[in-house]
Amino acid sequence: EAGVAQSPRYKIIEKRQSVAFWCNPISGHATLYWYQQILGQGPKLLIQFQNNGVVDDSQLPKDRFSAERLKGVDSTLKIQPAKLEDSAVYLCASSTDGSTDTQYFGPGTRLTVL
Amino acid sequence: QKEVEQDPGPLSVPEGAIVSLNCTYSNSAFQYFMWYRQYSRKGPELLMYTYSSGNKEDGRFTAQVDKSSKYISLFIRDSQPSDSATYLCAMSGAGGYNKLIFGAGTRLAVHP
Numbered sequence: 001e002a003g004v005a006q007s008p009r010y011k012i013i014e015k016r017q018s019v020a021f022w023c024n025p026i027s028g029h030a031t032l033y034w035y036q037q038i039l040g041q042g043p044k045l046l047i048q049f050q051n052n053g054v055v056d057d058s059q060l061p062k063d064r065f066s067a068e069r070l071k072g073v074d075s076t077l078k079i080q081p082a083k084l085e086d087s088a089v090y091l092c093a094s095s096t097d098g099s100t101d102t103q104y105f106g107p108g109t110r111l112t113v114l
Numbered sequence: 115q116k117e118v119e120q121d122p123g124p125l126s127v128p129e130g131a132i133v134s135l136n137c138t139y140s141n142s143a144f145q146y147f148m149w150y151r152q153y154s155r156k157g158p159e160l161l162m163y164t165y166s167s168g169n170k171e172d173g174r175f176t177a178q179v180d181k182s183s184k185y186i187s188l189f190i191r192d193s194q195p196s197d198s199a200t201y202l203c204a205m206s207g208a209g210g211y212n213k214l215i216f217g218a219g220t221r222l223a224v225h226p
Contacts, residue, residue, distance in 0.1 A: 004157070040122065040218065040219075041218050041219075042118075042120070042202050042204070042216030042217050042218050042219055043158065043202075043214075043216050044216070045213055045214065048213065056213060091157055091158075093157075102160050102163065103160070103214065104160075105150075105157030105158045105159065106157050107155070107156055107157050108155075108156075108157050110155075
């Protein structure tokens with residue numbers, strides 16, 4: 001079974017620029033999550049999708065971050081404009097149905113904002 | 115106060131040692147408790163999953179949950195250099211959607 005795929009793996013941008021990350025979850029997984037992991041901290045949930053609907057985006061900085069999951073499969077996370085404090089690893093995870101089942105994580109995208 | 119507290123370490127032990135990793139939490143609604151292992155430049159992978167209080171054993175790994183003390187532990191027996199990683203505790207509430215709250219992670223180094 002293929003795991004969660006993410007791209008790019010690394011991205012370096014200057015502040016105020018825009019950036020987008022892509023995630024392809026495990027086939028058949030209805031729930032998709034985006035996490036932000038700042039160096040030295042645990043992952044923090046940014047947004048959770050159930051199929052193509054948003055379940056929880058309470059910690060998403062909506063003035064600069066946006067995410068979509070068209071057709072309930074792939075997802076993109078965008079930052080516009082980026083700030084220095086957005087430097088982090090952005091992790092995508094998926095699970096079968098979003099109840100109490102296991103979340104499977106992708107390798108992450110490491111973003112550096114200069 | 116953070117919902118989940120975890121000592122970041124680093125923790126350095128010799129091969130073969132017993133390792134004890136711990137987290138405390140403040141939200142009594144947490145019912146599901148997990149330990150994830152994260153190797154450098156990789157995503158977290160689920161290691162142990164426990165519901166409510168009690169112990170769970172899987173090979174060299176034992177997870178313990180004490181809800182009365184709001185304290186969870188992971189024990190690693192006969193530690194190996196391949197166990198060198200960051201260990202993240204995570205927990206979620208009963209029912210509903212599966213929002214995980216993570217600790218900061220403890221970095222473990224097992225040296226030969």
